[in-house]
Amino acid sequence: MVARRPTLRPDEVADVLLPPSTVRALRSVLPSVADAAVDQIIHEVPAYEDAFGGPMGETIRSAVQLALGGFLSLVSDRRGPDALAPRAGALDAAYQLGRGEVRSGRTSDALLSAYRIGARVCWERLAAKAVEEGMDPATMASFAALVFAYIDELSAASVAGHRDESATAGRMQQRMMERLARHLLGGAAEATVLASAERAAWAPPTTLTAVIAPESRAGTLQQMLRKGTLLVTDLPELDGVALLLVPDAHDSRRAALLRVVRDTDCLVGPPRPWLEARASYDRALRARALGLSGDTEEHLPLLVLTADESALADLRRRALAPLAELRPSSAEKLRETLRCWLLHQGRRDDVAAAMFVHPQTIRYRMNQLRELFGDALDDPDTVLALTLALGAGERQA
Structure with a gap:
């Protein structure tokens, strides 16, 4: 559902109720208006350059026509308490479009750009046809306001869908990545770990480095560290701290990792082949049990001496x-x-x-x-x- 207060009121729509002949004339140009809007979006928004090809392109063109058709139904010559009903389906479709844009990897900025360009093109084409049909200036002004208010509602619904899907996708991604980390730490079979990595769309690195961090800082550190860093909380052996598994922080990159976690009371284990991440975590755990902090590589003599x-x-x-x-x-x-x-x-x-x-x-x-x-x-x-x-x-x- 789209949680948004309507911006169109029945009295506004009543100011722009068009005669059937004008509505029919405007409907006749909807396919060309949709094509023009889509073509201009492709031209001006790089993110959509390849989005409208093939069957998907036809689907989106049809969706644009349906949205415009809903608008024309809104301004057709009929009255009553259901005057705003035609836009409900269009708003729901716009909301679903926003969700789909997340799954297609496009940002809300790209989506809003597409709406802005589409609104301009649709208005230019519809206004030209309305002039041909003899629409008077006062009605034309109200018609323009209604067109842009309607498209603003559609764009707001799409942004809401984009936001909700992004939040859902983010939570799902984090859950899948945490499940992957638990498989790595729990000694799951290699096939299980690989399947978990694939489900999380996580590209296996060469190494993983365990970092035990204060729970209050873990989320921020995850954003600062290398892409693909895994975060695990609520591990039974950790109290008030969390575990980060940082990909490919070995050799010269280790210095960069240590700079990021400096002055954060973190413990940084050694880099290990990614399927052996548990070994890095165990080293960090032992260092924590000894009351150490910082780079465990700086404490190797003590760690060796206290191994047994x-x-x-x-x-x-x-x-x-x-x-x-x-x-x-x-x-x-x-x-x-x-x-x-x-x-x-x-x-x-x-x-x-x-x-x-x-x-x-x-x-x-x-x-x-x-x-x-x-x-x-x-x-x-x-x-x-x-x-x-x-x-x-x-x-x-």
Whole structure:
């Protein structure tokens, strides 16, 4: 239904009731008027250049004739409460035309341009015929006002149809894209995912990159990111945040993605082949569980070290066993000294600078550590175990 207040009133129509002979004369030129209007629209509006060819062109020409015929029925010499009834069918047809224009990929701007041009051509042709029939100037003026008011109603009905169809199509598209994303995350069969992508008219990219974003920013980010970005909300493992799957944000394009999400509390996973998008999402989820933010590629050492927290805890307990009998404060100082010593490859001055202590303090502590660990500090396997055990720093202390 077209939710629009009528702009034509019975008293306006009564001012332009035409005699049957004039109506017949005007009806006789409707086919040529429709053809002229369509030809001019094709000439002036590029979006319609290929729209009126073949059977579709004949259908639209017929629709124009029917709309004009409805107008002539409106101004034919008859009175009564049903004077405005003939336009109801034309308004409904105009509404459906607007919906069809969305499905054909044309904008409301193109549609309004077509109406504007069509109105001009129709008026020129109908006015010329009306003059031939001897229409007096006063009636001609009212006739002109009624023609343009009628076409304005038709265009408003078409715009309403275009708007409603656009909203419906947008919701349907978003639902289909979200269903596709859920199939990707849920490990659906490749054939199922491909069918879902086809239904969503979504061209598979080379890679997808998971971005966990605040729910309040997700919609805006989706518009700012690459075309085809998938948005999923209400995932059970996410609370107050949403997931974006960004196509082809790999290699040099990753920097552009990171610039867009900067200062938005987002987590950006690694790019992965599009059918393996779940791997990117899992990486971002793990980073979120660790309280991280930004680019997960900047947190790879910590993500590796914490991949198996139980194993890391066992490694720490075993590798740092020589410190177990010390007072907690002493053990903490020696543990941090050993960590810095490993990271700075034994350069005493660098270790001292990193810990803000005197180099002699480092020498004293390292002597303590050598007493506790013995020759094991020179064993590559022990050094590797200690590096891993202490690599997470205070987070795992």
